[in-house]
Amino acid sequence: MDPILHRHAESHGFTSRSLRRSPSFVHPVHGVAQLASSSDDLASTCRAVARVLPEGTVFTHVTSALLHGWWMPMADAFPLVACTDGETTHHDRRGVCVRRCDVPPGHRQRLGDIAVASPEWTIVELSEHLALLDLVALIDSALHLGHTTVDAIRATMRRGRRGVRVLRRALDLCDARSESWWETMLRLVHVLSGFEVDAQERILNRGGVEIARVDLRIRGTSRVAEYDGSDHRDRQQHQDDLRREKALQREGLERYGYIATEIVLGARQIVRDAELATGRPHVDSRADTWLAEAALASLTLKGRVALARRLDRMTRTTSQRVVRRRAG
Numbered sequence: 001m002d003p004i005l006h007r008h009a010e011s012h013g014f015t016s017r018s019l020r021r022s023p024s025f026v027h028p029v030h031g032v033a034q035l036a037s038s039s040d041d042l043a044s045t046c047r048a049v050a051r052v053l054p055e056g057t058v059f060t061h062v063t064s065a066l067l068h069g070w071w072m073p074m075a076d077a078f079p080l081v082a083c084t085d086g087e088t089t090h091h092d093r094r095g096v097c098v099r100r101c102d103v104p105p106g107h108r109q110r111l112g113d114i115a116v117a118s119p120e121w122t123i124v125e126l127s128e129h130l131a132l133l134d135l136v137a138l139i140d141s142a143l144h145l146g147h148t149t150v151d152a153i154r155a156t157m158r159r160g161r162r163g164v165r166v167l168r169r170a171l172d173l174c175d176a177r178s179e180s181w182w183e184t185m186l187r188l189v190h191v192l193s194g195f196e197v198d199a200q201e202r203i204l205n206r207g208g209v210e211i212a213r214v215d216l217r218i219r220g221t222s223r224v225a226e227y228d229g230s231d232h233r234d235r236q237q238h239q240d241d242l243r244r245e246k247a248l249q250r251e252g253l254e255r256y257g258y259i260a261t262e263i264v265l266g267a268r269q270i271v272r273d274a275e276l277a278t279g280r281p282h283v284d285s286r287a288d289t290w291l292a293e294a295a296l297a298s299l300t301l302k303g304r305v306a307l308a309r310r311l312d313r314m315t316r317t318t319s320q321r322v323v324r325r326r327a328g
Contacts, residue, residue: 003048127163143176162324
């Protein structure tokens with residue numbers, strides 16, 4: 001069922017009041033109703049909200065990223081964010097943050113029947129609010145899915161724009177071969193600590209047959225570092241993992257699997273493992289760059305709190321104009 005504008009309630013067999021009170025509907029923004037059963041579907045909510053926004057509005061920022069299915073930072077909730085062109089009268093509604101960011105025509109696209117900012121423009125906007133590690137993971141997913149390229153993102157960057165410095169760093173660190181958010185984090189533990197790694201390397205046996213594709217191979221060593229998610233606890237998966245690990249050992253490779261807790265709390269030990277694999281002397285400060293960036297990113301509590309504060313500025317629980325009038 002299509003969203004219903006409140007002013008069209010009677011044509012659908014409701015009074016405006018009964019439509020607003022019906023438990024079958026929710027009202028993501030003032031003036032429109034959508035079926036309550038579809039309220040958890042972001043695309044359905046965007047279609048409903050678009051009915052009361054100015055023509056030419058596109059969804060962008062975290063909303064566009066979610067619609068594209070990218071790897072998002074850890075957060076309890078994300079605001080609904082749209083953008084009108086720079087000439088449109090300011091349009092502010094409870095439930096949606098409407099920015100006037102003047103998205104260029106070439107960066108206005110459609111994802112199915114929903115108007116969105118291009119992947120490149122979305123990433124440029126997100127760089128204003130995301131920490132480096134979260135931004136790298138998000139870009140990794142966009143590249144992995146084939147939604148954009150590093151060159152296309154670079155061509156969209158604007159000198160002097162807020163977030164451009166962190167975006168430049170993120171583009172130097174991203175890798176389209178990454179297959180998960182946590183795999184990106186494990187790679188960054190190594191890279192930011194000064195170790196060169198090869199992602200998703202194909203391992204062949206002596207007969208030239210592929211026996212595995214590993215998350216990370218520390219370059220110049222026989223060490224394989226991989227992220228072990230919760231799916232590895234499955235009995236069949238565990239059996240497959242053991243067979244794969246033996247096959248790697250037969251080819252002279254040593255596999256170290258790490259879980260999320262180790263990546264968050266045990267980075268110094270991961271770096272120590274890499275030092276031993278490469279024969280480097282132990283340097284206690286080697287992991288400091290990673291630890292400093294992790295403190296700003298959503299994989300730590302401190303980073304999640306900071307991100308929530310930044311996103312809260314775009315969360316509309318009431319009209320900002322109403323707040324200003326009351327404050328005056």
